[in-house]
Amino acid sequence: MFKNEKGFTLIEIVAVLLILGILAAVAVPKYVSIMEQARINAAQTAIAEVKAQCSNYYVSQMLSGNGTTTNIAVQTSVGAAPYLGPDYNVTTATADSGIVIYVNSVKGTSLNPAQTGTWYYPGL
Template sequence: MKKTNPVANQHGFTLIEIIAVLIILGILAAVAVPKYVDLTEEADEAAVNAQASSLSSGSAMNFAKYKLTGGTDGIDVTGCTGAASLVEDWDGERFDLGSSSTNSPFAKFTLLKTTDTTNPTEECYVSAQ
């Protein structure tokens, strides 16, 4: 009596098996793509919020340094566009800085100006380009 090996008789996948795999991959792709798109928008918002926090902290540190040294040390920032000098490695190609924002996402921070005693604070905006 001759024994046959059932594994030796199989030479590939059936058409049904290939179609089932393609359907499963299609469903996974349909679910995963929208989640990826949402993550990029959330990442942009997080990056803008991080830049606004850095600018706010830099402004507060600069203002404190200016006041503690009696005005002899610190960067004189007169407006929102000059606030980029308070942060190392400011990415001007990726972020806009100004007193208003038309781009989205954007975040607001308060700039503390060192030499303007009549209006020492200014609301500024950071937005993604």
Template sequence: MKKGFTMIELIFVIVILGILAAVAIPRLAATRDDAEISKAATNVATAVADITSYYTAQGKLPSDITKVTNVALDAQGQMKVKTTACIKFEAIKATADDADKGVKAGDPVLQVTAIAAGASDAACKGAQAAVKKITDSSPIRLGGSGVNFGDDTTTGTTQP
């Protein structure tokens, strides 16, 4: 008599493998989304630090925000999570509407906002939730406490 597996044994093995795959595949997808969310949160923190450092070093708002940071931003200053535009960065002057955030109109600020259209993607939605503290505290005042790189009114000299 030949030795081998019966048809019933093979079916049981296939069913068990199917159950394991049904459990493992959604977990794998969730792990990938978690990695994208973590990467996005790190990129937001890096971009905020880069833009703040640029203003501190140069004393002016960047004309092209994409050249100030190594974080991948499109021409509109939008950062993508996977393929969805998710978070927007703008280095602008504050408006009177920003007074409740502790900045005066005309102060240089970094505006970090969640893009509503991206909230349908799970990874984008997670990234927006991960950086909610930053977007809620936006606009972020640049330049610390009254840094002035222009004319020095106390001595009458002009700084380079």
């Protein structure tokens, strides 16, 4: 064998590939888990925004002298939350105690199960 030869041996290359494989096996599931948790957190933030919009509408109706307003009027005012932009798929439904808010997807990725929250009607 020549003493001037440079390069990696097969064992060194296999060792590096093995280490990279182990790192990938650990990192990819962690990355997926972090992304899922980020989507859930974003959905919870969207729910908080819709609740704030419900409260704003309710208060504006009270302050305008129109008296109390109904759950249906509040739900109609927030609709499908267009102010959240196209990144969120939000639906709302009236319930006995207020409005149920569903976030079905974030940035086109479905949430399973959908994240839910409830805005409670202050008049009850």
